[in-house]
Amino acid sequence: MSPRAFLVRGLLAGLLAGVVTFLVAYSVGEPQVGAAIALEEAGGDGHSHSHAAEGAGGAEGEEETAEVSRTNQSTWGLLTGTLAIGVALGGILGLVAAATLGRLGRLTPGQSTALVTLIGFVAVALVPFLKYPATPPAVGSGDTIGTRTAVYFAFQALSVVAAVVTTYAAVRLRGRFGTYLAVVGGVAAYLVVMVVAGELFTTVNEVGDFPADTLWFFRRASLITLATMWGVLGVALTGLVIRLYAAERAVAERKALAASL
Template sequence: MNARAFLVRGLLAGLLAGLAAFFVGYQVGEPHVEAAIALEEAGAADSHSHGEEPEAHSPAADEAGDEEVFKVSRETQRTWGLLTGSLTIGLAWGGLVALVAAGTLGRIGRFLPGQSTAVISLIGFVSVALVPFLKYPATPPAVGSGDTIGDRTALYFGFLLLSVASAVLATYLACRLRERIGTYGGVVAGIAAYLLVVIVAALVFAPVSELGDFPADTLWSFRLSSMLTLATMWGVLGVVLTGLVSRLYARETALAHRRELAASL
């Protein structure tokens, strides 16, 4: 079993995960995106109806407005755009998880290749998707100021990198302690160390609260659908990749046994 075999199976698993995420996102998430956009447009129309004057245009803005601007329709965004994004992310994460699983094979306990792949997938979901989402959950289009998007993006990716780094170190700590205090103690110590770091980081990192008077039920539905989409992608990725790696290991093990038997005759 080499890295290339893992990578090919990771890309296949990522492709299927991207398709599944697209289906869930389109069926579950897009209706709430449409509701948020409708609220945003209604708010803009209401501000105009109250007699607010439009902003003055500078000569530079007028010159820029004369240039042709390429705009993607909402229909394209919610169909082909969503599909392209889902497949791209699925392939990227599938290949990355597969390479990490190949690199850690035999280094995280006495797991079989399929078992270690499942562990890597679970750690990836928790550190990359779940924990950062709990600190900085997804927000619909009508929420948040354009002036703070850079700061909000930096906070999210900063917390994401910290979460991933903490998960890597916690896994290393668990493997080292396993030799001294056993598997149960090592796993508990690793989980406790990871939770300690991310909880302290969650308290230190600046909060983001720009909800205003956005309806709570719409916000909750949007965030729930976003989490379901993430869970679907990582769940399909982990299950499919684990199954493919397990089948590969079983086939190579059977082939090795047949060769040993043939050599002994």
Template sequence: MTPRTFLVHGLVAGLVAGIAAFLIAYVVAEPQIDTAIALEEAASAAPAGHTHAEGTPAHSHDEEEAGHSHGQEAEVSRDTQSTWGLATGTILFGTVIGGATALAAAFALGRLGSLGARGSTATITLVGFVATALVPFLKYPSTPPAVGSGDTIGERTGLYFAFWAISLAAAVIAVVAARRLHERIGGFNAMVVAALGYLVVVLAVGLALPTVNELGAFPADTLWYFRRESLVTLAGLWAVLGVVLTGLVGRDADKALADQRRREAAAAL
């Protein structure tokens, strides 16, 4: 099994996972986004009949909407965002993640103790989910529209990706450390020590990095539902990716083992 074989399997698995993530997000997450958008529009709408300072000519909302209609026409419709836009994003994301995970699994094959192709691929997928999805989400969870200031979006994005990179690097170091400790203290003990080391690093960094609190008066239940469905979508993507990729890799490993046994049997005749 070559890295190219792993990569092809990863791209296929990522494509399937991206489609699954789109279906999950469309069913469970999009209604929460619609609710958040409705809250944002309601909060930003000016009350009817408002007046200006004395001496300032009044204007109607119809005139204002007419004057800005050209900008609205250029915007992507909500229907497009929630269908083709969402599908494109999840499929591209799933494919990229699938390819990267497959290459990591190819590198890990034969380097994780006694784990075979299926075991090492499943382990790498699980580590990828925890390090790049779950842990960063727990520190900087996703936020719906109407939450957060546009002036701080760059800072918030930078904090998220900084913690994401640190979490991934700590996970890689933990896997390497577990492999080196395997022969000294045993597989289970090595795994526990590596996991504890990873937790110490991400907890320390998570406590050191600033928190983001720009919720304002946004309803807590809507925020909770949105974040819950976002995490469900991420978990669904990684779960499908892991199952499909592990199955494809395992099938090829079984074929390679069967071919090797046939060659050995033929040579023994």
């Protein structure tokens, strides 16, 4: 089972995940984005996420022109984004699954791939989302977007490093303390690190008087979309790896039988 085989299957799984995520994001997420944009425009803050800024001349009273229509943003633009993220994420996940094969105890390739996907979802998506949840277009100041982006990726990077280190420690301690205690200890160590980090990292609160129900529905839709991407990717990649493993075992058994005759 070569890294190339894992990579190809990761790309295929990512392609499928991108399509399914688009369907979920379009049906669940886009209505919430539209509601947030409507509130932003109604607030009269002078800009809209579906329009371009005024021309270089900046003439007063010049009407803004749409670079990309809202319809294209919510259809082809959204599809392009989910496909790109799905394929990239699938390729990375496939290579990580290949690199960890045989290094997570006595797990089969399918079980190992599923575990890698679960750890990836928690470390890359879920925990950073809990600290810095998604915000709709009408929330947040443009002056702080750089700072907000930096702290989010720093927290995400710390989460990934903590997950890798605690998983490695759990695997190393498995022989001494057993699987149960090693897993519980690894999970507990990760939680302690991230809870402390969550308290130390700066808090971003620029919601203002944005309606709480709209914010809740937007963030719920964002989490559903994230879970869909990772869920479909994990199920598809695990299934493909299981089929690959079964096929290679069948070939190996036939060769062994032929050699024994």
